[in-house]
Every structure is written in structure tokens, then in C-alpha cells.
Amino acid sequence: MTTQQVTIELPEPIFRQLVRIAEATHQPVEALVTQSVISNLPPFTENAPTDIQPELLRMQTVDKDELKAIAYAQVEPSDRERHLNLLKKNEEDLLTAEERQELTALRLAADHLMLRKAYAWSILRWRGQRIPPLQDLPVSL
Structure with a gap:
């Protein structure tokens, strides 16, 4: 699957939460963001x-x-x-x-x-x- 790069600005608390989850689950932050976007689209x-x-x-x-x-x-x-x-x-x-x-x-x-x-x-x-x-x-x- 080809990918596209998108730059977004996140509030600091949300970014810190993503980092904590990424560390706890041994996943890259990018994978969590991708998963969040996919699961929340209509x-x-x-x-x-x-x-x-x-x-x-x-x-x-x-x-x-x-x-x-x-x-x-x-x-x-x-x-x-x-x-x-x-x-x-x-x-x-x-x-x-x-x-x-x-x-x-x-x-x-x-x-x-x-x-x-x-x-x-x-x-x-x-x-x-x-x-x-x-x-x-x-x-x-």
C-alpha cells in the first residue's frame, strides 16, 4: 500500500498520550495515529x-x-x-x-x-x- 505524508499539529496533552500508549504497547506513534484515523472515519x-x-x-x-x-x-x-x-x-x-x-x-x-x-x-x-x-x-x- 502506498502512503502519503500529512503534517498535523496536535495539542500537547494528546501527543503525550499517544507517546505513552506507543511506549506501553511497543508501537510507533505513527501506527497509533494511523489506527486512530482509520477507526474513526465514517x-x-x-x-x-x-x-x-x-x-x-x-x-x-x-x-x-x-x-x-x-x-x-x-x-x-x-x-x-x-x-x-x-x-x-x-x-x-x-x-x-x-x-x-x-x-x-x-x-x-x-x-x-x-x-x-x-x-x-x-x-x-x-x-x-x-x-x-x-x-x-x-x-x-
């Missing part, structure tokens, strides 16, 4: 479906409140109920062609919502925000 959007990539990239520029709104978003109760009904009907192999398309659309919408939520949380974490424990997040039944 996920790449290239692995997401192409139709949602622009929205994910835009999320990197929105404010904390908008990100939290995305992170806490829920599937509309009516959509959730319809999705569950269609899933049950699908188990019984009773779906019409239209209902099969509707089920697919509802699944994709739910998948995209979950992807947007996860990405919003990753950006919030990247910006230093506390991420609540899973048990503190709202659950939709």
Missing part, C-alpha cells in the same frame, strides 16, 4: 446501494440535530403493520403480484431507513457524540 458509502449513496454523503455535512432526527427515525406504524400483514400472507403463499411488489418496496424502504440510521449514528460518533446503549434506543414492535 464508513465508506461505496458499499451502500447506489441510489442512497448521495444521501449518505450529504449526511456528513448536516448538523447534529438533523443527524439525531435521522438516527431516531422509525418506520411509520401503518407501513410496519402493512409489511407484517404482507409477510404473513406471503408465508401462506397468497400474495398477488401487486402485493409482492408492495412487499418488496416496503422491505427496501425499511432497509434504507436502517442504513440511514446506522450511518447517522456513525457520523455522530465520528463527531464525538455519545452513542446511547442499545437498550436506551426506541423499539418499534
Whole structure:
């Protein structure tokens, strides 16, 4: 892997902490800085479906409140109920062609919502925000 050199200025306490960790773990400071940068970057959007990539990239520029709104978003109760009904009907192999398309659309919408939520949380974490424990997040039944 080719590397590029970047010069950054760190506050003295952070640099001293890096040096202490480097000495304690017998690693170069550069390796710790590289590891820190890699582990704190938001996920790449290239692995997401192409139709949602622009929205994910835009999320990197929105404010904390908008990100939290995305992170806490829920599937509309009516959509959730319809999705569950269609899933049950699908188990019984009773779906019409239209209902099969509707089920697919509802699944994709739910998948995209979950992807947007996860990405919003990753950006919030990247910006230093506390991420609540899973048990503190709202659950939709």
C-alpha cells in the first residue's frame, strides 16, 4: 500500500498520550495515529446501494440535530403493520403480484431507513457524540 505524508499539529496533552500508549504497547506513534484515523472515519458509502449513496454523503455535512432526527427515525406504524400483514400472507403463499411488489418496496424502504440510521449514528460518533446503549434506543414492535 502506498502512503502519503500529512503534517498535523496536535495539542500537547494528546501527543503525550499517544507517546505513552506507543511506549506501553511497543508501537510507533505513527501506527497509533494511523489506527486512530482509520477507526474513526465514517464508513465508506461505496458499499451502500447506489441510489442512497448521495444521501449518505450529504449526511456528513448536516448538523447534529438533523443527524439525531435521522438516527431516531422509525418506520411509520401503518407501513410496519402493512409489511407484517404482507409477510404473513406471503408465508401462506397468497400474495398477488401487486402485493409482492408492495412487499418488496416496503422491505427496501425499511432497509434504507436502517442504513440511514446506522450511518447517522456513525457520523455522530465520528463527531464525538455519545452513542446511547442499545437498550436506551426506541423499539418499534
